[in-house]
Amino acid sequence: MDNIAGKKSSLTWAVHISVVVLVALWLFPTVGLFVSSFRTGDQISSSGWWQSLSTQESQLSPIRIEGDETATGDAFVIEGTLISGDTTVSAWGTSSREPNAYEPGETVDLGDGQTLTVNDDSTYVLTGPETFEGTRLPRVFMTASSPPVWTVENYGTVLFTGTAAAGIGQAFLNTLTVSIPATIIPILIAAFAAYALAWMEFPGRALLVATVVGLLVVPLQLALIPLLQIHNTIGIGKGYLGVWLAHTGFGLPLAIYLLRNYMVGLPRDIIENAKVDGASDFQIFVKIILPLSFPALASFAIFQFLWTWNDLLVALVFLGADDDSLVLTGRLVNLLGSRGGDWEILATSAFVSIAVPLVVFFSMQRYLVRGLLAGSVK
Structure with a gap:
């Protein structure tokens, strides 16, 4: 009696589940592509599209300090900002082996009398007893959090x-x-x-x-x-x-x-x-x-x-x-x-x-x- 014409099949639930799965397999990549098209390259590479509405914390690429030095008393100082935008630094370091060795605001001895301070707003102060001209300035590794960023410049x-x-x-x-x-x-x-x-x-x-x-x-x-x-x-x-x-x-x-x-x-x-x-x-x-x-x-x-x-x-x-x-x-x-x-x-x-x-x-x-x-x- 299970094959009576007009009677609903007992496998209807399997058909419904299959349709839902197929729709999801098609829909999720499409939505992800749409969301990613309005994000910046840094956020795409550091987090998935499903995290696009939340604040993201990621390891940034190393940035080498650069800028004009000023003489202050017996010391030479270079000041500046490592990254622009609404970004908060949670940890930083000067070596790829220990990229999160220091807290924001901590002053670190680099040797030869040089010191470096990196604040949570990514501003830095590099001091030394001698001029920095002709020397290779240190790189800074940072872990930073940033709010969601949306842009239509990609389409332009x-x-x-x-x-x-x-x-x-x-x-x-x-x-x-x-x-x-x-x-x-x-x-x-x-x-x-x-x-x-x-x-x-x-x-x-x-x-x-x-x-x-x-x-x-x-x-x-x-x-x-x-x-x-x-x-x-x-x-x-x-x-x-x-x-x-x-x-x-x-x-x-x-x-x-x-x-x-x-x-x-x-x-x-x-x-x-x-x-x-x-x-x-x-x-x-x-x-x-x-x-x-x-x-x-x-x-x-x-x-x-x-x-x-x-x-x-x-x-x-x-x-x-x-x-x-x-x-x-x-x-x-x-x-x-x-x-x-x-x-x-x-x-x-x-x-x-x-x-x-x-x-x-x-x-x-x-x-x-x-x-x-x-x-x-x-």
Whole structure:
């Protein structure tokens, strides 16, 4: 009696737990990336994003004392501030072996009559009986606490520095220039082809459907070099037209297959009645089929846009790797190599790269399931 139709499965709780786990696995890194994009590099490297709202205590990189000395009586003095900002020093030292040897405000004998005092506000006083000119001044190791720091400068640096080492503004525009036409063109072509394969009678239709299904398994890498040679022969090898056509060719099999399956499932009576009323195939396609097929069109648009937005291989092959034509994924690869320690720049760039796909997905996700189930239920 456990398999009675309509009875709720006893494993529903497992499905719910699995969904929660999958959502958490996706949500936590995204939220962490978003939070990190508004933090400074020092705070990112010293604490996790989940600690971004609390005061952080961390071991700072050693700082060498520098400044102009002044003569006071028989002593020479150098004064200054080691770090700026609202930071409180909790311990300090002059050796990497004992970085927390002294308390703030404690005066330490450095030898040769030299003394050093570091206060909790990171101000210091270095004194000595002889001039410090030509001598190597000591380094200071500090453990300090600092309040949360939030900034939008990361986005200004990333989006508005052009093609500089930290900027992705031009790459962002290049990616939009590639993704939008490369999504619209295959949808337009596939919609016409899908209607013909679904509702028009002509010789070889079944063979064309089988060919489309076969093209779904053609590896992308197998066609890149021959396609590039063809593009170079006709003069569109390195340019946006070439990459648009490449993405169109690689996306058409899935688009035609998906849209045809959906259109086949549309009510036949509507189309037959339209033909009886004198409507042409083009009028039926534009006024009836396209509006009814919007879920399938939106479903494919999501996949095609995500594919073209996150693509690196096709863009490098058909556009190149120079700064004027480099896409966002290529720019992020360069940032990993040139600014591997600037975590605030990397976090901001990565979040910008996923922000647009997230907007596209959530604005059209209600059509996704309906489009994926196209033709599965009669």
